[in-house]
Amino acid sequence: MSPKRKISLSEEELILALRNREKIAIEALYDMYSASLFGVISRIITDEAIAEDTLQETFVKIWHSFSGYSSEKGRLFTWMVNIARNLAIDKVRSKDFKNQSKNHELENNVTFIDEQKNTVYKPELLGIRDLVSTLKPEQRSILDLVYFKGYTHVEAAEELGVPLGTIKTRLRMGILQLRKHFNE
Amino acid sequence: MENVKAYIESGILELYVLGDISAEEKLQVEDMATQYPEIRAEITEIERSMEFYAEEHAIEPPADLRQRVLGSLLVNLGDDRIFTKAVTHQDDDHVRSLPPARVNSFYKYAFAACLTLLLISVYGLINLYSKLQDSNTQLTALQTDKIRIANQVNLMDRQLNMYRDTTYKVLRLKGMPKTPTAAMILAWNSVSKKVMVDVQSMNLPKHDNKHQYQLWALVGGKPVDMGVFDKPAADTAGVKEMKAIASAQGFAVTLEPMGGSINPTMDQMVVIGQF
16 A cells, blocks of 8 residues: 555546646546556556556546546546557557567456456455456456457457347446446 | 437447447437437446446556656646746747837837827927917007007197198187196187197196186187096197187186086186187
8 A cells, every 4th residue: 555645536626627737636646546547457468567657658648638538528537548448459559569479368368467466455356256246257258358458349249259239238238237236 | 218218228328438439429429418418327327337347456556656657747747837938938039029029119119209290299389379379469569559650640640730731720828827837729720610729739737636627719708618628648649629619719728627617717717819
């Protein structure tokens, strides 16, 4: 745990502070979202150093292109996670990255990460076990492929060898399951 | 409503939140979300779920990364500020400041010139106006002078005529024993019957302001009133016309109470003369 007191603002306060380019916004942004974003990035990039670099780039990009965010179009995190995911996928697909061929196969990363990383500090960690049991395996695998790995649902359909309609249904059912779980 | 429900159940909103959607479809979803609050609410629910899901899968980055990230952002923030300022200054110094300066100075000088011209004009006008006033005053003075001189000339003419005109009979009235120095010249025109008194040559004793001199004509031994007059001031010029009379053997002047008397006060006679 970081010894420093973490800064936390409401989403509205944070957005306002980011708009006004306030220093506190940078710290709050990091403290509130770095772990979630790093979780997503780490599931795409297994190399820890590159994942850390990508997280840094993600925050730089969020900071610089913040004027492009509009709260009317969605929640702040959705916008940020898309930036993180796109940066991470670009990294993985870039030549440099591919040349370091010691990487694990992409498809296996999700389970690999979850097996390797015991660095999740959240006390809600236990929840993941619940979550795993909440989601059916086929729901979870497709959710992770799309959400954490940036697969399109078409790619996921090919990957998993199931029809597109089934992919969509599983996605929706999985997310509905999540909603039920988190609203409990 | 059915459509909205079907739209929600189609699964497109999930793909929208996951970013797995074409730009076209994205716009369509956003359009629908603005139109139907229940679609907007559904999207928010999905977003929150995915946010929780990400939180559940969160991995705390190494502690030293925090400083690194904040440092790079703060450097950027500082750079932004410093750079923005520096650029502004450079712009001012090298690119922008010259042309506006020219324009500014042109208007400044033009304005100054206008102001100067205006001041000179106003000064000129005031000068001209005061000169005009002077001229007008002088003109008026000259006119008054002219009228005065013309009047004087007229008077002199009449005075001269008194002596020149042969139809006038000039009579010198002489002082009485009481007033030996008194004297007066009078002219009587037997044709026009006018009687003129030469005011300038008049030499009569002073009188108080309750009395006036009265001229009498002697017609057949009887005095006839010819009008009253005051002893003129020393420098008064000209002649004074008295009442007309057809014939007279002589004239006399007596000092009478103000306004004159019907009959002369004989012991107050100052001058007398006979043809």
